[in-house]
Amino acid sequence: MCSNRTAIAGLLMLCLVLATPLIPAQATxxxxxxxxxxxxxxxxxxxxxxxxxxxTPGSESEPALAVHPYNPLVMAVAWRQDLWDTGSSRGIVVASTKNGGATWSNTVLPGVSTCSGGEGRATNPWIHFTADGILHATVTIFGGSRSVIAASRSADGGLTWSAPAELAGDPMPRFFSDKQMITSDPRSPHKLFAVWNRRDREQDVHDLMLAQSDDGGRTWSQARPIYRPATQGAGTIGSQLAVLPGGDLAVVFVENDHPIGGGPWPPDIPEQVRAIRSTDRGATWSEPVTVAGYTAAQPLLPGTPWVPVIAPGTVADIGVDRRSGEIYAVWADATLSTSLSAIALSSSADGGRTWSAPRKINLTPDSPAFGVGQAFLPQVEVAGNGTVGISYHDFRRNTTGPGATDVWLATCKTKRCSAPGAAWSERHLAGPFDLDRAPHWFGGPYIGSYIPLAHTRTDFALAPVVTNTDADNVTDVHFVSTTRHRSSTTP
Incomplete structure (x- = not known):
C-alpha cells in the first residue's frame, strides 16, 4: 500500500478514477x-x-480486448500503464463500454500492483466475458519475492472488481511465470480455464500450467503442469487455450529457446508452433503435435542499421470457427517472404490433430530483407458468421520515417481460408504512427507481445497501441471497430 502523503493522494486519485462517469470517446x-x-x-x-x-510515464502497452458473447454493445479493454525499463508496469487500467463504444469509463484494476492497493508490479493483462456477462481478468504479478498469477471478476462489465484470487504463487528468482490467458466453455459460463508458462530457472525447465474453475472464477483448482518440453531449456511461450464446439480443449503454443525470467540462454532450439488436446475437460492431455517448424521473424525499422521491433510475434494466436470447429493459428514467420517478416496461417479441421501447411496471409507488398514489406504482431479471430479476420502491423506506407507503421485487417469468407487460392480482402484500421516513439526495451520500440483482436457475429474490433508526438504521453490505447469503419481497400 502507499505509505506517504503523496502516495496516499495517488490512491485517492485512483478512487476518483473508479468513480469517473462515462465520458464520450475522443475521435483521433x-x-x-x-x-x-x-x-x-x-x-x-x-x-x-x-x-x-x-x-515511462504516460506509456500504455500490451492491451487485451473482450466482447460480451451475446451483447456486442458491451466491451472492455485492459492495458498495462507505465512500462518499467525492466518490464512489467505500475498497474492495469480497464476501459469499459455498454453502448458499443460511444462512451467509455476507465477503472484501475485493484490489488494487482503497489499503486493499485496490492504489492508488486503487474503485467500480461487478459480479459474475457463469460456467457453470463461476468468479465474476468487475469494478471501476472511480480510482488516482492514471488511470481503470482491472479484472477479477478466483475459483475458490472468492468466498473467494479473482486479482490484478486491467487491461481499460483512461486518464489522468485527461481520460478518465473509469464503470458497467462483465460477463457471459458461457451456452453457453461461457470467453467473457466487459465494457462501460462512457468520456468524453473534452477532446473532450467519450463512447464505449461493449467488452473480451472467450476464456479465462475470464485475459486480455482490447484495449478498443475499439463506439458513439459522434452528438450532441456525449451520453453512454451504464449499458450492459447480454446474450447472447441464439441467440448474438447486445444492449446496452441510456441516452443523455443526463449528464457523467460532472464538468462542463461539455452542452446539454440528450433522454433515450433505446437498443439496439445484434451478430450476429458482437461483431466488428461495428448502428446504434442507440431503445427509448423519455422524461423521467428525479427523485423527491423526500415532503413536503420539495427533497431529491432521487440516481441513482434512471440505469441502465436488462435481463433475457432464455432460453426465448423476449424482452428486457425497465426504467427510472425521469417521464411515466407523476402522481407523476412510475414504472417503465417495454418488451420486444423480435426480438433488440432493435423494442420495445414503454413502460408503467408498478409497482403503487404513484399520487399527486400528488412524493408517496408515486413508484417508483424498478428492476431486471428473468427466472427459468428464464419468470417476469418487477421490483424497485423506493417511498414508499407513508410514515407515519414523509419518507424511509420499502419495496422490492417485481412478477412476471408470461404470455408477453408487457409487453403491456397482462398480469397482475402484487406482494410486499413489505424496509422500511420511512428513506432520508434514507443518506449525502447532491449534495444527497440515495444508496444506489447500482442495487440488484441475480437469479434462479434459479423464484425471485428481491435485495440491498437498508437504512439504520440507528446514526450509526456508517448502512447495511447485506441479502439477500432469495423462496424464504425466500413470502407475496404486492397492496395
Missing part, C-alpha cells in the same frame, strides 16, 4: 478510431519508486 482519425487512455491514474503514487530503475 475521423471515425476510424477512438482514444481510450487519458489521464494517468498513477501519476500521484510514489510507493513503487525503485532506486536505479525507471518507468
Amino acid at each position: 482519425s475521423g471515425a476510424q478510431s477512438v482514444r481510450l487512455s487519458g489521464t494517468n491514474p498513477f501519476a500521484g503514487c510514489t510507493a513503487d519508486d525503485s532506486p536505479g530503475e525507471t518507468y
Whole structure:
C-alpha cells in the first residue's frame, strides 16, 4: 500500500478514477478510431519508486480486448500503464463500454500492483466475458519475492472488481511465470480455464500450467503442469487455450529457446508452433503435435542499421470457427517472404490433430530483407458468421520515417481460408504512427507481445497501441471497430 502523503493522494486519485462517469470517446482519425487512455491514474503514487530503475510515464502497452458473447454493445479493454525499463508496469487500467463504444469509463484494476492497493508490479493483462456477462481478468504479478498469477471478476462489465484470487504463487528468482490467458466453455459460463508458462530457472525447465474453475472464477483448482518440453531449456511461450464446439480443449503454443525470467540462454532450439488436446475437460492431455517448424521473424525499422521491433510475434494466436470447429493459428514467420517478416496461417479441421501447411496471409507488398514489406504482431479471430479476420502491423506506407507503421485487417469468407487460392480482402484500421516513439526495451520500440483482436457475429474490433508526438504521453490505447469503419481497400 502507499505509505506517504503523496502516495496516499495517488490512491485517492485512483478512487476518483473508479468513480469517473462515462465520458464520450475522443475521435483521433475521423471515425476510424477512438482514444481510450487519458489521464494517468498513477501519476500521484510514489510507493513503487525503485532506486536505479525507471518507468515511462504516460506509456500504455500490451492491451487485451473482450466482447460480451451475446451483447456486442458491451466491451472492455485492459492495458498495462507505465512500462518499467525492466518490464512489467505500475498497474492495469480497464476501459469499459455498454453502448458499443460511444462512451467509455476507465477503472484501475485493484490489488494487482503497489499503486493499485496490492504489492508488486503487474503485467500480461487478459480479459474475457463469460456467457453470463461476468468479465474476468487475469494478471501476472511480480510482488516482492514471488511470481503470482491472479484472477479477478466483475459483475458490472468492468466498473467494479473482486479482490484478486491467487491461481499460483512461486518464489522468485527461481520460478518465473509469464503470458497467462483465460477463457471459458461457451456452453457453461461457470467453467473457466487459465494457462501460462512457468520456468524453473534452477532446473532450467519450463512447464505449461493449467488452473480451472467450476464456479465462475470464485475459486480455482490447484495449478498443475499439463506439458513439459522434452528438450532441456525449451520453453512454451504464449499458450492459447480454446474450447472447441464439441467440448474438447486445444492449446496452441510456441516452443523455443526463449528464457523467460532472464538468462542463461539455452542452446539454440528450433522454433515450433505446437498443439496439445484434451478430450476429458482437461483431466488428461495428448502428446504434442507440431503445427509448423519455422524461423521467428525479427523485423527491423526500415532503413536503420539495427533497431529491432521487440516481441513482434512471440505469441502465436488462435481463433475457432464455432460453426465448423476449424482452428486457425497465426504467427510472425521469417521464411515466407523476402522481407523476412510475414504472417503465417495454418488451420486444423480435426480438433488440432493435423494442420495445414503454413502460408503467408498478409497482403503487404513484399520487399527486400528488412524493408517496408515486413508484417508483424498478428492476431486471428473468427466472427459468428464464419468470417476469418487477421490483424497485423506493417511498414508499407513508410514515407515519414523509419518507424511509420499502419495496422490492417485481412478477412476471408470461404470455408477453408487457409487453403491456397482462398480469397482475402484487406482494410486499413489505424496509422500511420511512428513506432520508434514507443518506449525502447532491449534495444527497440515495444508496444506489447500482442495487440488484441475480437469479434462479434459479423464484425471485428481491435485495440491498437498508437504512439504520440507528446514526450509526456508517448502512447495511447485506441479502439477500432469495423462496424464504425466500413470502407475496404486492397492496395
